Amino acid sequence: METDESDVFVHRLKELTDEEKQRLEAQNSRLIPEAKAQKLEREAKRHWDIFYKRNETKFFRDRHWTTREFQELINFNPEQKIVFLELGCGVGNMLFPLVEEGFDNFYFYACDFSPRAVEFVKSNKLYDPSKMSAFCADLTTEELFENVPEGSVDIASLIFVLSAVQPASWGRVARTAWRALRPGGTLLFRDYGRYDMAQLRFKPGHKIADNFYMRQDGTRSYYFTEEELANVFTSAGFEILENSYVQRRTVNFKEGVDVPRIFVQGKYKKI
Numbered sequence: 001m002e003t004d005e006s007d008v009f010v011h012r013l014k015e016l017t018d019e020e021k022q023r024l025e026a027q028n029s030r031l032i033p034e035a036k037a038q039k040l041e042r043e044a045k046r047h048w049d050i051f052y053k054r055n056e057t058k059f060f061r062d063r064h065w066t067t068r069e070f071q072e073l074i075n076f077n078p079e080q081k082i083v084f085l086e087l088g089c090g091v092g093n094m095l096f097p098l099v100e101e102g103f104d105n106f107y108f109y110a111c112d113f114s115p116r117a118v119e120f121v122k123s124n125k126l127y128d129p130s131k132m133s134a135f136c137a138d139l140t141t142e143e144l145f146e147n148v149p150e151g152s153v154d155i156a157s158l159i160f161v162l163s164a165v166q167p168a169s170w171g172r173v174a175r176t177a178w179r180a181l182r183p184g185g186t187l188l189f190r191d192y193g194r195y196d197m198a199q200l201r202f203k204p205g206h207k208i209a210d211n212f213y214m215r216q217d218g219t220r221s222y223y224f225t226e227e228e229l230a231n232v233f234t235s236a237g238f239e240i241l242e243n244s245y246v247q248r249r250t251v252n253f254k255e256g257v258d259v260p261r262i263f264v265q266g267k268y269k270k271i
């Protein structure tokens with residue numbers, strides 16, 4: 001086996017070395033000016049759309065870990081009809097592995113605010129309009145409910161999406177997910193964790209605010225603590241089933257890569 005991936009779930013924040021502390025401190029030497037930060041917010045959708053124009057479907061890997069991590073996706077009576085909603089679906093890296101695994105009793109909704117991403121989903125050879133519906137929606141607005149009836153969804157997912165949203169709008173996104181779910185429905189969550197190596201790598205000139213950065217291509221990324229997420233989702237009306245850091249090591253022996261990553265994973269139930 002050439003690649004080995006393992007996840008360890010922990011409830012403590014990564015401890016920084018002195019060198020890592022210095023790197024984080026250096027990021028403060030040149031912050032993004034307020035006017036530019038506001039422009040990035042106004043143009044968030046455009047930057048993601050350009051991202052997909054440039055990268056097409058080649059950037060993110062298919063998320064084959066979802067059924068391992070989220071047993072909610074497989075633990076139910078196979079006769080039962082399940083309505084699944086992917087919030088911020090990108091080009092379908094979570095959706096299509098589920099379709100391929102033969103989730104025949106699922107109806108899939110998939111939305112993203114990038115029109116190009118949604119077009120890639122719709123032109124995928126596995127896209128079947130009788131079993132799924134992909135559409136554009138900005139999760140910080142009411143747009144989702146033009147396509148999804150409130151309270152109709154059994155399982156929703158928010159995978160590496162909230163980090164792309166400015167902190168002031170997290171509550172609106174959480175509330176959108178809450179309104180879409182039926183009572184008892186579950187939101188599955190994974191995103192970047194505090195002091196992930198990608199956060200430590202940002203050079204001066206990229207920091208917008210505490211733990212919030214601009215990448216070279218104008219897309220943005222936040223690095224969460226588990227407490228912040230617990231706060232966002234309980235404030236939106238969810239009960240927390242699971243909420244912790246995931247330390248993931250991806251070792252690729254052939255390419256000599258050994259990368260420790262820090263994510264946060266949560267399962268939140270609508271009560």
Ligand SMILES: C[S@@+](CC[C@H](N)C(=O)[O-])C[C@H]1O[C@@H](n2cnc3c(N)ncnc32)[C@H](O)[C@@H]1O
Nearest residue numbers: 048060088089090093112113114138139159164
């Ligand atoms: C890092 S990608 C993850 C895509 C996908 N969930 C996956 O796991 O491959 C983040 C996605 O969130 C989408 N996004 C960011 N802000 C959004 C918003 N306010 N409303 C809808 N989608 C948004 C972006 O267009 C992008 O496709």
